[in-house]
Amino acid sequence: MISREDVDHAAMLARLGLTEAEKQLLQTQLSSILEYMQALSQVDTSGIPPTAQVIPLRNVFRADEPATSLSVEDVLSNAPDREDDFFRFPPVFE
C-alpha cells in the first residue's frame, strides 16, 4: 500500500494538479498495480545488466552544419500566449 504522502509527493514531482477524489482513487489503484509489480522481486537478476537499448546503434553523429528550420512565426503559431516574437508566461521570479 502506498501512502497518501507518496501520492502527494509524486503529484508534486510531476506538477500534476489532482483533486481530492483523484488522489484517493490513485492511492488505491497504484497500490494494487504496484502489488502486482512485486512479482518482479521473484526474479534473480544478480549479475544481469539493465537494458539500456535494444538496437546496436552507438554514438550517432551528424555534421554540425546549418540547415533550414521553422520560421519564428511557425514556432509561435501554437503559443497559448505571446508578445511580439516571444512566448508569454507568468514570471518565474517575482
Add this chain to the structure above:
Amino acid sequence: MELYELSIHEALAALDRKEISSLDLTEAYLTRIERIDPSVQAYLTVTADQARAAARQADLRRAEGHAQPLLGIPIALKDIFCTRGIETTCGSRILKGFIPPYDATVAERLSEAGAVLLGKTNMDEFAMGSSTENSAFMPTHNPWDLGRVPGGSSGGSAAAVSAGLAAASLGTDTGGSIRQPASLCGVVGIKPTYGRVSRYGVIAFASSLDQVGPFARTVPDCALMLRVIAGHDPRDATSLPDPVPDYSSLPPGSLRGIRVGVPDEYFVSGMEPGVENGVRRAIDTLIELGAQVDTVSLPHTQYALAAYYLIAPAEASANLARYDSVKYGYRAPNPTSVLDSYQRTRGEGFGPEVKRRIMLGTYALSAGYYDAYYLKAQKVRTLIKADFDQAFARFDVLVAPTSPTVAFPLGSKTQDPLSMYLSDVCTLPVNLAGLPGMSIPCGLSDGLPVGLQLIGPPLGEEMLFRVARAYEATGQWTPTIPPLP
C-alpha cells in the same frame, strides 16, 4: 464490388488501366465515411477538401506518366502523427487545437509516394490504452460488432481499414497498439523492429518501445505500406541505417524448411477457447504448408507485463513533462504563477489513464524506489530479450495468439486498469525486446475476428511477410469488410 473494397494492389491496377481515377476512389471513401463513420467513429478529423485536391493531383501525375508506389491511394493516419496544417491532438484535450507546423517523416514519405490523406484517426489518449476508450473525444466502435471495442491504442486506424473507411492506415505500437487492434478488427498490422521506421514527428509515449507501422486488409498491401515508410531518417537518431527490402514483391510460396516455434507461455490462463482454437488451426495450416513446428519456452514471459508497466510509464512521465502550457497546447485560464499554470493545465488537460501512468512512472523513478522498480524492470527486460535470442537460435519465426480474447464489450474493462493491461500480455514482450511482430486474421470466434501473431528476430520483417503471405494464400481467411448498417 464497391471501390472501397478494393485492396491497394487491386486499386493500383485499376488506376493503371484507367478504369477508375483517384478522385473516384477518394470520393467512394469520403461517401462511405459520411455514411458509416457516425456509427464507427474511427476519424477525429476528415480532411475531405485536401483529399480531393490530392486525388486530382495524383490523377494529373498519373496522366503525365509518373510512377509512385501509392499514387492516388486513400489512407488514414493515427492522430499521433504530426501533419502540417492539420489538427493533431493525440487523443488528448491538452493538444486540442494544436496545428503542427511540420510533417512527421512518415506523413512526408506517404505523401511523396502519392498517397491521399483522408484524415486523422481516433486513439487512446497519448496511445495509453487497449480499447480506444481513453480518447478524450469519443470511443471508436468495432466494425464487427458496434457494441464492442476495436482494441487500442490505434483503434481508429484499425477500425477505419476494417470498415472500408481507408485503404490502409498507420498506427504506433508501444506494447501492442498496432497488433492488438488489428487482431480485434480482423485486419493485418505490423509493428516493425525498433528503429526500422522513423519516429520524427511522432508524439512520444515511451521512447525505448515506440514504433510506427501500417494496417491493411491484405498482407501484400501491408508490406507495400511498410516499404514506403521504412528506412533511415537523419532526423531520428534511433532509426536504423540498414537497407529496406522490397517486402511487397514476395510471391506466396511453400514454407518448406521454415522453423516455426510456438511459445508455451503465450497460451495463458484466461485465454478464450475460441482464440486458442483459431490459433491452433492456423498453426496446423503452417504445418501443411511445409513448416517445421515445435514448441519453445520463453521462461520470463510471465514477468513482462510487470516490467512493461514500470518502464513504459516511467518513460511516459518524462516525455509528457513537455506539456507545460508554455509553447503549445492547452493552458488553464488566468495562471497566477508558473507552478499554478503547470499544475492546473496538466490536471485539467490530461485524462485519468494518462494521469495514472504519469503518477506510476514518477513514483517508480523517484528517490528511494528507483532501484526496486525501474532498475529491476530493466534487468528483467534483459532476461526477456535473452529468452528471445535463444529461441531465434533455433527458430526462424515464432507464432502465438495476438490477444487472449476477441473484442470485448465497450465499458467492460474501464473500471479495472489491470484487467485492461492484461489485453497486451501477448504483445508487450515483443516491444521490450525491440523485435518485429505482426498480427494477421486467422478466423472468427462467435463472429468476431481472431489474430495470429508472428514474431521475428531483429529486422526479420521479410520472414514475417513470407509466412503471412503463405498463410493468406491458402484462403483460410478472406479479407472481409463486415456488414454495417
